[in-house]
Amino acid sequence: xxxxxxxxxxxxxxxxxxxxxxxxxxxxxxxxxxxxxxxxxxxxxxxxxxxxxxxxxxxxxxxxxxxxxxxxxxxxxxxxxxxxxxxxxxxxxxxxxxxxxxxxxxxxxxxxxxxxxxxxxxxxxxxxxxxxxxxxxxxxxxxxxxxxxxxxxxxxxxxxxxxxxxxxxxxxxxx
Numbered sequence: 001x002x003x004x005x006x007x008x009x010x011x012x013x014x015x016x017x018x019x020x021x022x023x024x025x026x027x028x029x030x031x032x033x034x035x036x037x038x039x040x041x042x043x044x045x046x047x048x049x050x051x052x053x054x055x056x057x058x059x060x061x062x063x064x065x066x067x068x069x070x071x072x073x074x075x076x077x078x079x080x081x082x083x084x085x086x087x088x089x090x091x092x093x094x095x096x097x098x099x100x101x102x103x104x105x106x107x108x109x110x111x112x113x114x115x116x117x118x119x120x121x122x123x124x125x126x127x128x129x130x131x132x133x134x135x136x137x138x139x140x141x142x143x144x145x146x147x148x149x150x151x152x153x154x155x156x157x158x159x160x161x162x163x164x165x166x167x168x169x170x171x172x173x174x175x
Contacts, residue, residue: 021109021111021118021120021173022108022109022120024163024171027108027120027121027122027171028165028171030087030108031122031165031169034086034087037083037086037087038087038106038122038124040079040083041079041080041083041092042101042104042124044076044079044080044083045092045094045101045104046094046100046101047076049067049068049069049070049071049072050067050068050094050100050101051065051066051067051072051076051080051092051094052066052067052068052093052094052095053065053066053091053092053093053094054066054080054091054092055090055091056080056081056084056089056090056091063077063080063081063084065077065080080092087106087108088108089106089107089108089121090107090108090109090110091105091106091107091110092104092105092106092107093105093107101126102125102126102127102130103123103124103125103126103130104123104124105121105122105123105172106121106122106123106124107119107120107121108120108121108122109121117175118173118174118175119172119173119174119175120171120172120173120174121171121172122165122169122170122171122172123162123169123170123171123172124168124169125168125169125170126168128164128167128168131162131170137160137161137162160172160173160174161173161174
């Protein structure tokens with residue numbers, strides 16, 4: 001019995017068993033439904049001390065927050081937990097680590113081990129010039145569901161694929 005449970009856990013952890021990523025249409029619809037929530041969390045991230053990464057564990061309110069420098073107060077932490085409960089975003093990466101925040105990646109879906117897994121989500125970019133071929137980004141006119149990297153659909157891409165939703169807001173896929 002423990003061997004079976006171990007295999008199930010390993011499959012879920014390493015391969016990301018379960019539901020696949022949302023379609024582009026589902027993710028755009030989700031963004032438009034919760035746009036106010038996404039916009040409302042941006043200032044929470046950029047207050048001093050600036051929050052650079054947030055990882056949500058579950059609905060219990062368990063959250064890990066990285067800041068530069070110091071920690072955050074209870075009110076900001078509660079704002080982040082409320083955002084998670086409304087949107088189900090699992091991770092928020094904000095940058096740069098010094099100065100005002102210029103980009104925020106919201107992980108709406110992720111599978112596998114970080115670094116070799118897959119992430120799909122919504123990205124806010126203050127200055128869209130950072131989402132260019134020169135920066136390593138791959139821009140897809142067909143959005144992400146139809147994007148096939150050179151070499152085939154299962155080839156890991158070196159860059160992140162972006163599709164513009166509207167001004168400053170993008171879908172992104174990293175695999």
